[in-house]
Amino acid sequence: MQEFQEGDYVEVKTKKGVFRGVLLPKPKFSDDDIIVIKMDNGYNVGVVPEEIRLLRRAEKREARREIKVKFREGLPTVSIIGTGGTIASYVDYRTGAVHPALSAEDFLFTVPEIVEEANIRASVVFNILSEDMKPEHWITIARKIKDEAEKSDGIVVPHGTDTMSYTAAALSFMFEKLPLPVVLVGSQRSSDRPSSDAYLNLISAVKVAKTDLGEVVVVMHASSSDDRCAIHRGTRVRKMHTSRRDAFESVNSMPIGEVSDKVRFFREYRRRDDDLVLRDRLDEKVSLIYYYPGMPLEVMERMLEGMHGAVIMGTGLGHVASEFVPLLREKIRDGMVIGMTTQCIYGRVNLNVYSTGRELKHAGVIPLEDMLPEVAYVKLMWLLANYEPEDVTHLMRENLRGEIEKRRFLK
Numbered sequence: 001m002q003e004f005q006e007g008d009y010v011e012v013k014t015k016k017g018v019f020r021g022v023l024l025p026k027p028k029f030s031d032d033d034i035i036v037i038k039m040d041n042g043y044n045v046g047v048v049p050e051e052i053r054l055l056r057r058a059e060k061r062e063a064r065r066e067i068k069v070k071f072r073e074g075l076p077t078v079s080i081i082g083t084g085g086t087i088a089s090y091v092d093y094r095t096g097a098v099h100p101a102l103s104a105e106d107f108l109f110t111v112p113e114i115v116e117e118a119n120i121r122a123s124v125v126f127n128i129l130s131e132d133m134k135p136e137h138w139i140t141i142a143r144k145i146k147d148e149a150e151k152s153d154g155i156v157v158p159h160g161t162d163t164m165s166y167t168a169a170a171l172s173f174m175f176e177k178l179p180l181p182v183v184l185v186g187s188q189r190s191s192d193r194p195s196s197d198a199y200l201n202l203i204s205a206v207k208v209a210k211t212d213l214g215e216v217v218v219v220m221h222a223s224s225s226d227d228r229c230a231i232h233r234g235t236r237v238r239k240m241h242t243s244r245r246d247a248f249e250s251v252n253s254m255p256i257g258e259v260s261d262k263v264r265f266f267r268e269y270r271r272r273d274d275d276l277v278l279r280d281r282l283d284e285k286v287s288l289i290y291y292y293p294g295m296p297l298e299v300m301e302r303m304l305e306g307m308h309g310a311v312i313m314g315t316g317l318g319h320v321a322s323e324f325v326p327l328l329r330e331k332i333r334d335g336m337v338i339g340m341t342t343q344c345i346y347g348r349v350n351l352n353v354y355s356t357g358r359e360l361k362h363a364g365v366i367p368l369e370d371m372l373p374e375v376a377y378v379k380l381m382w383l384l385a386n387y388e389p390e391d392v393t394h395l396m397r398e399n400l401r402g403e404i405e406k407r408r409f410l411k
Helices: 104-110 112-116 135-149 164-174 198-208 297-304 322-333 355-363 373-386 389-396
Strands: 009-014 017-023 035-039 044-047 052-057 077-082 089-092 097-100 119-124 154-158 175-177 182-185 216-221 229-233 237-239 248-250 257-259 263-265 286-290 309-314 337-342
Touching: 009 035, 017 044, 077 135, 112 119, 112 198, 119 135, 135 154, 135 164, 154 198, 164 175, 164 182, 164 216, 164 237, 164 373, 182 198, 198 216, 198 229, 198 257, 216 248, 229 248, 286 297, 286 373, 297 322, 309 373, 322 337, 322 355, 337 373, 337 389, 373 389
Parallel strands: 077 119, 077 154, 154 182, 182 216, 286 309, 309 337
Antiparallel strands: 009 017, 009 052, 017 035, 035 044, 089 097, 216 229, 229 257, 237 248, 257 263
């Protein structure tokens, strides 16, 4: 293998067939001798040396083109704030490796057409997996958005898809007023795959960032085809599939718009405000508890211990076992705020139908209508950190950022 270098375009012949593609670096967590090739169709194949009958070099791939960002008069300015995730990457076609996008040039290399839409400012606050996101990261993103708002007409935040709905909800509550759109965007498939959704999602997000929107939204594929993206309100959206390109849906609601050739809004939305108001404090002593049949009482006790608030994902209309009611009543009397959501994807909590629900309501548990559990969790963190305790219970039931739908949508 010494005569071959990473990035060489090679042809490998084995008894299983002939494979042509770019020679990739050796995997870190596999057999040191394995040869990995990124084929022309975008997929990787690994070959052990013992199976190789022929290995030869073909023509080299061109190295990455250098792209210079130039300011263009008459175009709005959009700030891209990188946080990590699949979308915040580009492919080096010399080696076939995927690298994190760290500059405006990197994003332009992935989607060069965005220079026709806006002047791009780009920065990276951190580059982490979305499952490693913490409330402190939400605060960092919010403060960076505030800084960039003074220099830009819109903000795009590339983010990992797994916890993007949590971040969208947190930003929605922290920004009481926004003078520009804040658009979270991700991709289900990396930019080195032929089926990647990164291109359409990113360029659609930039288009939305140019509108008169004044709230936090998530822009992702609206169908499995590359035809349009949906604009989801930041407090109504959830990832509903592990891998589909159209994984994101507005739950118990409808998207506020979509992007195809242009941006179209078909529901009411908050428009740009003259001011930016950020309240970025969060109380992390809040539990999100998934109740299950047979849950021991001591498990619930441990999850509530030392907390200032809790959101319970109950069964059906919002229930837990009746033996939990005295514990919850005691915690609420001691000053804890406890809200009830449902494990069901669609529908809303109603604590007036069955006896257990009525007991929970009488104990002081707050029915949270059709609010998504993760949104209720983030909302409670924000309220506890910014309002007096006597106001939190009332505000949890108020529709502050579109998190509660009075209208019922049929699925």
